[in-house]
Amino acid sequence: MGLVDQLVNQPHYTLVNQPRENDILSHKELFDSIPEEYLSHKEKYENAIRKTVLYYRLMQKYQNYKEGSTILDETRANYRNLVSFAVFKDYPPLMLHNGMFIPAIAGQGTPEQQKHWLKRAKNMEILGTYAQTELGHGTFIRGLETTAEYDPSTEEFVLHSPTLTSYKWWPGGLGHTVNYCVVMAQLYIRGRHHGMQPFLVQLRDEATHMPLPGVKLGEIGAKLGLSTVNNGFLAFEHHRIPRDRMLMKNAQVLKDGTFVAGPSSKLAYGTMIYVRVIIVNGMANLMAKAATIAVRYSAVRRQSQIKPSEPECQILDYVTQQHKLLICIATSLAFSTCARWLWDVYTGVMGQMESGNMDHLPELHALACSLKVVSTMDVSGLVERCRLACGGHGFMHSSNLPYTYGLATAACTYEGENTVLLLQTARSLVKAWQKGSKGKPLSPTEAYLMDKSPVPKWENTLDGIIAGFRRVSAGKVQDCVSKIDKLVKMGTSYEDAWNQTSVRLVAASEAHSRAVILATFRSEVSRAAAALSPPLSRVLHQLVHLYCVYWALERLGDLLLYTSIAERDVQELQQQYEDLLQKIRPNAVGLVDAFDLRDEILNSTLGAYDGRVYERLMEEALKSPLNAEPVNQSFHQYLKPFMHGKL
Ligand SMILES: CCCCCCCCCCCCCCCCCC(=O)SCCNC(=O)CCNC(=O)[C@H](O)C(C)(C)COP(=O)(O)OP(=O)(O)OC[C@H]1O[C@@H](n2cnc3c(N)ncnc32)[C@H](O)[C@@H]1OP(=O)(O)O
Numbered sequence: 165m166g167l168v169d170q171l172v173n174q175p176h177y178t179l180v181n182q183p184r185e186n187d188i189l190s191h192k193e194l195f196d197s198i199p200e201e202y203l204s205h206k207e208k209y210e211n212a213i214r215k216t217v218l219y220y221r222l223m224q225k226y227q228n229y230k231e232g233s234t235i236l237d238e239t240r241a242n243y244r245n246l247v248s249f250a251v252f253k254d255y256p257p258l259m260l261h262n263g264m265f266i267p268a269i270a271g272q273g274t275p276e277q278q279k280h281w282l283k284r285a286k287n288m289e290i291l292g293t294y295a296q297t298e299l300g301h302g303t304f305i306r307g308l309e310t311t312a313e314y315d316p317s318t319e320e321f322v323l324h325s326p327t328l329t330s331y332k333w334w335p336g337g338l339g340h341t342v343n344y345c346v347v348m349a350q351l352y353i354r355g356r357h358h359g360m361q362p363f364l365v366q367l368r369d370e371a372t373h374m375p376l377p378g379v380k381l382g383e384i385g386a387k388l389g390l391s392t393v394n395n396g397f398l399a400f401e402h403h404r405i406p407r408d409r410m411l412m413k414n415a416q417v418l419k420d421g422t423f424v425a426g427p428s429s430k431l432a433y434g435t436m437i438y439v440r441v442i443i444v445n446g447m448a449n450l451m452a453k454a455a456t457i458a459v460r461y462s463a464v465r466r467q468s469q470i471k472p473s474e475p476e477c478q479i480l481d482y483v484t485q486q487h488k489l490l491i492c493i494a495t496s497l498a499f500s501t502c503a504r505w506l507w508d509v510y511t512g513v514m515g516q517m518e519s520g521n522m523d524h525l526p527e528l529h530a531l532a533c534s535l536k537v538v539s540t541m542d543v544s545g546l547v548e549r550c551r552l553a554c555g556g557h558g559f560m561h562s563s564n565l566p567y568t569y570g571l572a573t574a575a576c577t578y579e580g581e582n583t584v585l586l587l588q589t590a591r592s593l594v595k596a597w598q599k600g601s602k603g604k605p606l607s608p609t610e611a612y613l614m615d616k617s618p619v620p621k622w623e624n625t626l627d628g629i630i631a632g633f634r635r636v637s638a639g640k641v642q643d644c645v646s647k648i649d650k651l652v653k654m655g656t657s658y659e660d661a662w663n664q665t666s667v668r669l670v671a672a673s674e675a676h677s678r679a680v681i682l683a684t685f686r687s688e689v690s691r692a693a694a695a696l697s698p699p700l701s702r703v704l705h706q707l708v709h710l711y712c713v714y715w716a717l718e719r720l721g722d723l724l725l726y727t728s729i730a731e732r733d734v735q736e737l738q739q740q741y742e743d744l745l746q747k748i749r750p751n752a753v754g755l756v757d758a759f760d761l762r763d764e765i766l767n768s769t770l771g772a773y774d775g776r777v778y779e780r781l782m783e784e785a786l787k788s789p790l791n792a793e794p795v796n797q798s799f800h801q802y803l804k805p806f807m808h809g810k811l
């Protein structure tokens with residue numbers, strides 16, 4: 165539930181950390197007796213499986229848990245997501261079962277296939293993942309090598325991994341956890357290629373969990389984060405599956421091998437759009453967690469003096485600390501607001517597509533790409549900023565900021581590497597520019613590109629800033645189109661011209677995303693604020709104002725290039741920003757409390773509601789196995805003989 169929704173739905177703040185009887189978090193066995201940092205790689209995984217099983221059983225018991233629910237449209241689903249923070253500092257091995265396996269069946273399966281497989285998957289009778297990326301390819305889907313050859317004589321598909329680079333590589337849970345998966349493979353019928361198609365494949369015997377004949381499985385090894393997700397590899401050796409295992413909602417293969425194409429080959433990529441949309445909300449949750457930890461710690465930590473005559477002050481009283489952290493509160497709110505808006509766009513387009521109208525799919529794809537990129541890029545950067553703002557204690561795993569950074573930064577790569585996705589959005593923007601230049605109508609989020617009115621006098625208002633960001637985006641897109649046209653006129657191929665312009669294209673794409681985010685954040689808060697008390701409405705508008713001014717100052721170069729902003733405007737903006745920091749400071753702790761993240765979910769020595777930071781740091785330190793004895797055995801084995809010159 166986004167902050168605005170919480171504030172709207174709860175006229176007063178719920179007292180955080182109020183024990184909720186009969187709540188899943190009251191089950192202590194869900195938590196680790198010793199911090200998982202002190203477990204081996206294998207023990208971490210086994211412990212994660214233990215907790216996973218308990219977590220889902222409790223979810224089913226307490227929350228009438230319907231897996232596969234669209235994360236954004238069920239507050240309890242979001243609560244489930246947040247609770248998973250409590251149980252799993254890193255993601256659980258079944259993250260992909262819920263995050264992609266079930267959505268892939270729901271989005272790509274026929275009604276009969278959904279009926280059969282979704283029931284088994286939602287009841288956790290089978291566990292699955294989504295296997296698309298290979299050792300040799302992740303971005304370039306058309307270059308994936310795993311093949312599915314249809315054999316009409318047996319009405320089967322023969323799955324095969326022809327090379328080492330064709331091994332599926334990365335899918336979560338693939339190593340040792342799941343027994344099924346949706347495999348994306350290149351379909352061939354009688355030697356003819358029919359593009360990338362989704363296949364539901366059993367990988368392991370349901371009773372023994374042994375890999376089936378012709379299936380090679382394993383895990384890919386230690387990673388920067390997500391250490392319990394059990395990312396794995398998969399190879400097929402001419403492995404046969406029945407015809408009805410191709411998910412045939414969009415394209416079909418008839419018994420005799422006739423291929424029936426779907427309305428668009430890109431529908432097979434639909435699961436990725438869904439996940440990109442979900443990730444935006446996920447980033448908002450991660451940002452809320454990190455902001456709560458860092459702001460609360462900054463209210464507890466006293467360090468140095470502002471005036472020599474006064475006692476050491478809360479570090480949150482340093483304006484530099486406010487500059488580091490208050491934008492984090494606003495960012496979480498901005499992305500949870502945009503996530504809800506994007507979810508509505510997604511469900512709208514999916515509804516239209518059910519009736520065969522594909523017109524808005526390209527805009528949705530562009531929006532999903534750009535918002536996934538900006539939310540993951542901003543949040544991973546700001547989570548790292550939260551860690552740095554907590555000094556040495558932010559470097560402790562017990563602060564939970566390093567883990568949170570790992571979760572956020574992973575999303576910059578998975579579900580579409582960020583640069584690649586920005587180029588996808590750039591493709592849409594360039595096409596929109598070319599379409600608009602011929603007088604054709606543009607989609608709602610791209611229509612501003614055709615604003616040919618003269619550049620207005622700059623105004624240091626929200627309208628002025630948002631209009632300024634639109635000018636920057638339109639100006640950048642126009643510059644890209646001009647550069648590409650110029651290169652092509654000089655004899656360069658369009659593809660080479662595109663590549664030579666790609667740094668600018670990525671910047672144009674980001675500028676477009678920022679214009680969309682600022683406008684959406686502002687309009688959504690204005691809409692919701694009408695239902696709020698005046699004090700609450702004021703503080704929310706202050707956060708929107710802070711967010712807009714912050715990004716105007718961050719992108720001054722662009723604004724100076726493409727708008728009429730002048731030096732005195734910049735001076736005034738800087739002053740506005742510093743005034744806003746001062747205004748929001750008194751509400752900073754109240755605002756992160758409004759995220760209503762319980763201690764178990766924060767999982768942090770620095771962010772606990774009671775502020776007992778030093779006691780918690782010491783409690784966690786004493787859990788280190790090394791502290792079980794005053795002298796470690798290595799002294800006698802190595803140090804002592806070494807120090808006595810005997811080693
Ligand atoms: C509380 C927790 C908080 C924590 C936060 C996290 C939240 C939880 C999330 C849930 C858990 C899920 C975890 C996910 C784990 C990772 C899973 C993966 O990575 S899975 C693996 C993820 N892997 C990737 O994402 C791979 C990324 N790569 C790709 O998507 C593609 O290869 C490509 C798009 C880059 C190019 O593809 P290519 O075939 O070369 O296409 P062209 O460029 O030639 O464009 C041709 C035309 O197609 C169009 N079009 C393209 N795509 C789409 C689409 N999806 N649709 C519609 N249209 C699309 C395109 O616009 C163009 O149109 P036009 O201009 O011609 O009109």
Ligand SMILES: Cc1cc2nc3c(=O)[nH]c(=O)nc-3n(C[C@H](O)[C@H](O)[C@H](O)COP(=O)(O)OP(=O)(O)OC[C@H]3O[C@@H](n4cnc5c(N)ncnc54)[C@H](O)[C@@H]3O)c2cc1C
Nearest residue numbers: 294295296297301302303334335336574578579580581583
């Ligand atoms: C934690 C994690 C979990 C994952 N889970 C799954 C999963 O469950 N299932 C699954 O199928 N996959 C999964 N993946 C794989 C993920 O989807 C890919 O890593 C991602 O799509 C990027 O592809 P790649 O790794 O091949 O990188 P590459 O595409 O090789 O990117 C490497 C570099 O090349 C650049 N580059 C590539 N193509 C272009 C281009 N056209 N233009 C400009 N620059 C380009 C990129 O910008 C990047 O800088 C996961 C990855 C991670 C990190």
